[in-house]
Amino acid sequence: MTEIAIVGTGPAGVRAAEILVQAGLRPTVVDEGPDSGGQVYRRPPEPLRLEPRSLHGYDAGRAVALHETFDSLRPHIDHLPATLVWSASSGELELLTGSRRRRLRWDRLILATGAMDRIIPFEGWTLPGVYTLGGAQVALKHQACTVGSRPIFLGTGPLLYLVAWQYAAAGVQPAAVLDTAPPAARRRSLLGLMRGGRNFAKGVRLVVGLRARGVALATGVRPLAAIGGPDGTVRELVWRDPRGALRRTGCDAVAVGFGLSSETRLADLCGLPFAFHAGQRQWLPICDEQGRSAAPGVYLAGDGAGIDGAAAAELSGARAAHALLHDLGHAGSGKTASALGHRLSSLARFREVLDSKAFPFPAALATAAADELVICRCEGVTAGVLRDAAQRLGASEINRAKAFTRIGMGPCQGRVCGPAAAEILAAALGVPLEAIGRLRGQAPVKPVPLAAFLEEAGL
């Protein structure tokens, strides 16, 4: 029997499972979260019933459809929720549920591991009350809480506006939405954005909706510092507007994100080759137009293979499953996979405009970090130490910098500090971002208690 494993039950993983079940297969589906939905469509825990429209806004229809699909799949899959895949190799996954280990054999593997916010440190970013956009979203969707009653949303990207809108719709007025993208950016990229069709219209509605609620929106923002109040939590953000004027906005929380980084450590542990994607400024596992990785039996889908957004994730999950079915000899699946590939290509063109023109990643903000600014929060490594490693100690690539400075050696394994550290290192060396390489994934991809090893792994 062909053992099929899917890692991740966000939009990509759910649609992949759906296609496989429709073909009569029974995949094992694993996710760290307590239930399906991934990050973007995170489901509140059972007793908490929240109105989908208020949670997901214009995506409510998609979210509800996805959850209903997954619920219908439950009897036909082996679902392992609240389970961390802490290592992977050819043919095996290492799982941890609570403190119980299990080894899962696989013949075919679909990695739908999603993404995390990209962070750029700024003065005060480690103050209590400063969260990622994703964290702010989890608080709302999973816990029906908010990170503050007057939060500032800071960063760039579609997610910035989506989370701000979701807070506003939930009755929490954002203190401001501050976008680092240049003021003319969206106007100039209008033609390209319009090709995004429904996605573009959704974006416009978010902005219009925020304006209609009287939320202050600004672009061309340069964050300078988050300032703490007498109790130590953030109470104000100091920033420059595009004319260079100094501005202060009061708040009781800040939610930050500058786009997303794909979660690729399991792909790395499976031995997949990577290539640098200039548009997304990150290294991604190499994947063909049907979702096949370079390793036999391993398929990639969703934001974990490259940031394309939730709608694209559903399509790429289905595409990977069709490619898998084709490889198992199912007729017709190859054509379906190709057709999905074409649809995804046009979505990718929209995404390119988002990444490069409408919401460019402000690399200059990262490289302008003062020497005293802490970049690696886990290990307390400053930008100055990183630059010193580059210039005096000969750290000519990122793993070397990690060995010398300890950057990325903490529990987050470089998820928070990685993107900014890479920009700073490349700038200090005077080389392009690609030249400094990428942090190698190491098992466990997230911390595992030693106590979990005291018993043998179940099978």
Next chain:
Amino acid sequence: MTGCDVAIIGGGLVGCSAALHLRRRGASVALVERRRCGSQASGVNYGGVRQQGRDLAEVPLARRSRRIWGEIEDLVDTGCGFEASGHLKLARSADDMAGLEAYAGAAREAGLTLELLDPARLHERYPWLGGGLAGGSFCAEDGHANPRLATPAFARAAAAAGAQILEGVEVLDAVGDDRGFELHLSDGTALRSARMINAAGAWAAEVSARFGEPVPEDAMAPNMCVTAPLSYFLEPSLGVCGGDIYVRQTRRGNVVFGGGTGIVDRGKVRARPLAEVTAQAARRAVALVPRLASAQLIRSWSGIEGVMPDGLPVIGPSATTPGLFHGFGFSGHGFQLAPAVGAVLCELVLDGDTPTPIASFRIDRFGESETKRSLAGANNGPGRNSEEGVQA
């Protein structure tokens, strides 16, 4: 074509130490490393700086190296995280303890002072030790350091002293005799030298074979793990008779432990740890130090080490080619020795001799059939999983 007095193949700790020592005596040096200095065994090992437990043949070399470790900051501008916090080797049976007692007696002749501890004394001094111990042997001079920092520090010091350190360059071919050597490099250049040092680690047997002296070198991948920081309590570096677990805590609080072997790929390019070996090492670590049960594993890694069948390195002049010298095959316990091996190689190259006894490490000590068998089995699967070959 550039020329120098001494060409060194391999930028591990042995090669970089040799480069530094040669420069300090005025020889011109070019070191060729195909990745970055300290990428393989020198950078991935446990970090033990240990004289105790070595084959007695290694003790004079280890004692010389310990003196260098004591002055490491003067030598390479950084302490490399070296802590002389002691090495405690534990016996888990009466037989083990008898072994430790015998070793302590023999080692005393070689100048190594070891303190034997019975279980009562052991638990009184180290209350965090687990049960089932029959005693231990403590070497106060020993300790541990940070292997990620050490080799790059030697490389930088050698470069600052005027050595040419070529990273990201591979030696495609090397030929030569007592009149001199010529190395063809992957950057399209050629290097000429009067003398040559083979410090190519797990790949050194390929070099020695080119000069008509093949040796039965195998490759092994140590299975290494590290935890998130705990408050500092574990002063000495811990080992056990048999070598299946070793544990140390850095000042910062992270606990590094290892035991068993991971997997080396067929091409000897990459190595990785294995989940089940990690699990077993974790169990042994917790058995030794029960409070580690509350620690979090945050990272595991591996790398490629060269292993000789008798667990002893190859150090000394070539048996076929005057002017060629070897320093490789440290079988999982070369980190502490490497600084002195570099000094010895420097003496061999410049003076033709060394005061440190190295006869036990001669390259031609392996039988022909042993070599043939090993070459036949080379690259045919994972590295050996031998208790003796691993850190003790």
